[in-house]
Amino acid sequence: MKTITVVGMGYIGLPTAITLARGGFDVCGFDVNTAVLDSLRAGKLHIVEPGLQEALTETINSGRLTFSDTCPTSDAYIICVPTPFSVENGKRRADLKYVDSAAATVGRAIKPGALVILESTVPPRTTERMAKVLEESSGLTRDQFYTAHCPERIIPGQMLRELRENDRIIGASSPEAAELVVEIYSKVVQGGKLHVTNDVTAEMCKLCENTFRDINIAFANELSMICDPLGVDVFELIELANCHPRVNILTPGAGVGGHCIAVDPWFIHEQFEDTTPLILAARQENDFKPFYVAKKVHELAPDATIAVLGMAYKPNVDDLRESPSITMAHEFEKLGHKVICCEPNASVEAIEGIPNFSLAEAIEKADFSIITLAHDEFKADKQTIAKKPFFDCIGLMR
Ligand SMILES: NC(=O)c1ccc[n+]([C@@H]2O[C@H](COP(=O)([O-])OP(=O)(O)OC[C@H]3O[C@@H](n4cnc5c(N)ncnc54)[C@H](O)[C@@H]3O)[C@@H](O)[C@H]2O)c1
Structure with a gap:
C-alpha cells in the first residue's frame, strides 16, 4: 500500500488525505467539485479547521499530496462522500447516491488487488452494496479486490489530533482486507488502538454511538420539560x-x-x-x-x-x-x-x-x-x- 486516493475533499476527506500524506503515503485527493479543487490546488483551505491550513501547505510542499478531478489508479481508495437523508413519503431514508456514484467511479479505476475503504457514515450493509457497484463497474470478480468500512469519529475543531489519537474500528470483509487496512492505519494512528471486526458491525458501531447520544439527550430534554412545571x-x-x-x-x-x-x-x-x-x-x-x-x-x-x-x-x-x-x-x-x-x-x-x-x-x-x-x-x-x-x-x- 503506497498510493492512496481519497474520494471527497470535504470535512473528513481532506484532513484524512493530509494525515495519510504526513504518514508517508503518496495521496491523491479526488473530488467532483472543481471550485474545491481549484482552491486546494492554490493551497487554500475551503473549510474552517484549526491547524489544517499549515498542514495543507506542508503536505503540498512535500510533494506527497496532489489533487485531481479524475480518479487515478492507486493501491487503495478511501471514500469520504456525503450521506444525507432524504424524505420519501414522509419517511426519512439515507440518500446513498453519492456513495453509489463514488463507488462506480472508483470501480472504473481499480486494478486487481486494490483496497476500497468506505469512511462515510452509512446504514447497515452499505459496504456490501458498495462492493456490488465496484464489481459491476470494474468488471472484476468479488475476490479480486478488497473492501472495508472504517467509520470516522473525529470532531470538528480537533480533527488532525483525533485522526492520530482516536481508536479506529476496522470493519473488513475478509482477513486479507483487514491486514491491508491495518497496514495503512498503523502508519498514521499513534495512541489510538485499531479494532478489527466485520463490515456490518463497523457500520452499526458508528450508528449506535450517535444513537446512544441521541437517546441520552432525549432523556435529558424530557427531564427538562418535566422539571419546568415542577x-x-x-x-x-x-x-x-x-x-x-x-x-x-x-x-x-x-x-x-x-x-x-x-x-x-x-x-x-x-x-x-x-x-x-x-x-x-x-x-x-x-x-x-x-x-x-x-x-x-x-x-x-x-x-x-x-x-x-x-x-x-x-x-x-x-x-x-x-x-x-x-x-x-x-x-x-x-x-x-x-x-x-x-x-x-x-x-x-x-x-x-x-x-x-x-x-x-x-x-x-x-x-x-x-x-x-x-x-x-x-x-x-x-x-x-x-x-x-x-x-x-x-x-x-x-
Ligand atoms: N463532518 C464531520 O464532522 C463528520 C464526522 C464523522 C463522520 N462524517 C461522515 O463523513 C462523510 C463525509 O462528510 P463530510 O462532512 O466530509 O462531507 P462534505 O460535504 O464536507 O464533503 C464531501 C465531499 O465529497 C465530494 N463528493 C461528492 N460526491 C462525490 C463523488 N461521487 N466523487 C468524488 N467526490 C464527491 C463533495 O464535492 C465534497 O467536497 C459523511 O458520511 C458524514 O456523515 C462526518
Whole structure:
C-alpha cells in the first residue's frame, strides 16, 4: 500500500488525505467539485479547521499530496462522500447516491488487488452494496479486490489530533482486507488502538454511538420539560443524579442538530421500523424540543420581539445543518413574533431570513431572548444577556 486516493475533499476527506500524506503515503485527493479543487490546488483551505491550513501547505510542499478531478489508479481508495437523508413519503431514508456514484467511479479505476475503504457514515450493509457497484463497474470478480468500512469519529475543531489519537474500528470483509487496512492505519494512528471486526458491525458501531447520544439527550430534554412545571432546576437535578457512580445523563438543550446525531439514528430506524420504537421516540423527542420552547415563551410573552442567541447546531462553530435553533426561530415567526438572532460565528446579515446582530444589538432590539448555545461570546458577556428577560435552554446563566 503506497498510493492512496481519497474520494471527497470535504470535512473528513481532506484532513484524512493530509494525515495519510504526513504518514508517508503518496495521496491523491479526488473530488467532483472543481471550485474545491481549484482552491486546494492554490493551497487554500475551503473549510474552517484549526491547524489544517499549515498542514495543507506542508503536505503540498512535500510533494506527497496532489489533487485531481479524475480518479487515478492507486493501491487503495478511501471514500469520504456525503450521506444525507432524504424524505420519501414522509419517511426519512439515507440518500446513498453519492456513495453509489463514488463507488462506480472508483470501480472504473481499480486494478486487481486494490483496497476500497468506505469512511462515510452509512446504514447497515452499505459496504456490501458498495462492493456490488465496484464489481459491476470494474468488471472484476468479488475476490479480486478488497473492501472495508472504517467509520470516522473525529470532531470538528480537533480533527488532525483525533485522526492520530482516536481508536479506529476496522470493519473488513475478509482477513486479507483487514491486514491491508491495518497496514495503512498503523502508519498514521499513534495512541489510538485499531479494532478489527466485520463490515456490518463497523457500520452499526458508528450508528449506535450517535444513537446512544441521541437517546441520552432525549432523556435529558424530557427531564427538562418535566422539571419546568415542577419548578425544579433540571441542571441541578442532572448534576446531582450524575453524582451516582453509574449514572451519566447528558445535557438538555434546544433540541439536537448537526449532520451526525440528528441524522444517523434514522439509518437504523429505516431498516427496522417495528423493532426500534425507542430510537424513533428519541428522535421525535429531540425534534419536539424547539416547538416546546417556542410555545412556552409565546405563552409568557405573546407580543415579544424574540432574539435567538445561537443559530449553529453546537457551540463555537458556524455549521447550521439541522440546527434546532433555526426550527425554533421559524416557529416563533409562525406564532406571530418578530424574530432576530445573534450568531457570532456566521458573519452574515441574516440566517434563513432571520436578521443576525451582535449580542448587544440583539438584546437592545428584542424584548425576550432564548439562549440556545454556550458560545464563548455569550459566556463572556452574561451581563448584556441579563438586561432583558430570557429563556435559558442550556443553563448558561446559572
Ligand atoms: N463532518 C464531520 O464532522 C463528520 C464526522 C464523522 C463522520 N462524517 C461522515 O463523513 C462523510 C463525509 O462528510 P463530510 O462532512 O466530509 O462531507 P462534505 O460535504 O464536507 O464533503 C464531501 C465531499 O465529497 C465530494 N463528493 C461528492 N460526491 C462525490 C463523488 N461521487 N466523487 C468524488 N467526490 C464527491 C463533495 O464535492 C465534497 O467536497 C459523511 O458520511 C458524514 O456523515 C462526518
